[in-house]
Amino acid sequence: MPADTASDRALGAAQIEQFITDGYVRLDDAFPRPLAEAVRTRLWRDMALDPDDPAGWTQSVVRLGIYSEAPFVDAANTARLHDAFDQLAGPGRWLPCGAMGTFPIRFPSPDDPGDTGWHVDMSFGWESPDFLDWRINVASRGRALLMLFLFSDIGEDDAPTRLRVGSHSDVARALAPAGEAGLSLRELMASDFGGSASRPQVAAVGAAGTVYLCHPFLVHAAQAHRGHRPRFLAQPPLLPARPLRLDGPVEDTAPIETAIVRALSG
Template sequence: MKQGFVKVRAAAPEVGLAAQELLWKQIGLSPDAPEGWTQPVVWAADMTGQGPFGQIIGSPELARALDEVCGRGGWQPLGSCGNIPIRFPNLPPADDRGWHIDLNVMTEDGGWAVSGRSTTLLLLILFSEVGPDDAPTRIRVGSQRDALPALGDGTYDHVSAGQLVETASAERPLAHATGLPGEVYVVHPLTVHAAQEHLGSRPRFMAQAPVFLSAPLDPAADTPLARAVRE
């Protein structure tokens, strides 16, 4: 977790592809009819955690990785894969490619905000093969160590937090969330990341699923998740 993320083979590629097939049906489009791909991003979702989605989020491999990162008992089991943005090629890109960290704490009024004392971490779940040209999520390696002092003790809206962490992490090297269907990136809640333009030819299917921590992130704790913001 020192880099701000770890990559896990959570399921066989055919499981990820089975989930992708269900998502095509959900959005009413076809992999064989690109003339219907008219939007750069189409949103789908898994809210049940059933079938191939459940095989991925409930896999022993992913559970072991989360135990290693958060400590045994440090995370709560997922109920679903959540929101799934599907990015399509050969179109003007969506205006959603700014550097940010995801909303990670609930506010008193039931909304969400960004804080250094995160109550979630992030999973990026691949349902398609993602190569360098297929709009892989960009990750600033080690940027969680910049985000914590940039945020301090404050609580911020998404835009304000993004401005702070983008500036603080500007010198970090880049990694890209590439891989095979069924692979999962376990991303530190303070790792700075961003979408990017799709330059390939095949749609990219990827879930953005929050995992609730059993307690807010404590930078002084003795877990890889906490040590990642200190070392």
């Protein structure tokens, strides 16, 4: 994969290498703050809650979605994000986001939200009523990127998503023997996601307008909110326009594919 030295690209060569090695890259100012404010205004309205009245925030997490209108879709389709998608997934190999997906809105609370387990987002097999039977395979069928869109300022105490750095490589090696059929979430959990528990962790913190672009195999988890203001975040997938290729020529291999190839050859 040739290094990209153009200064006007969304991601520099070092950031692309970080994505391949660590499984994620943080893109600041990926969409404008006014869009984040407009999204929060709509979500407060849909929750029928007052942003200035904490007495009404009685649940630790409220889930809303799916949203497919402006400003939600506008936030997912900025020129800066599209350029980053080209750099990580390859030009013409991804589909523009038509919806922002669901919003797990987390509120300050001493209660356990009950959904903080480590996991990988499954990408097919959704016909099963048991989500533990949903599947993923080594070619990441049905998903090009995992994305975390920050619609509010998120600090260390504001329930930032936890990421296991480099865990995408462990998951790739666990998936490889299963071929096209892949593994279920239940099967990956039994191996602790390829034995990735000892990997270092980072928190997906940042200002509203930040987007974390993650390899689809990256192991991640929610956590309880110990701050003061609700956390607004969405986690839509980037869908592929064609299946990933793990046996193509090096010069035609996108970083999401390179990360898998390196994991399997290392």
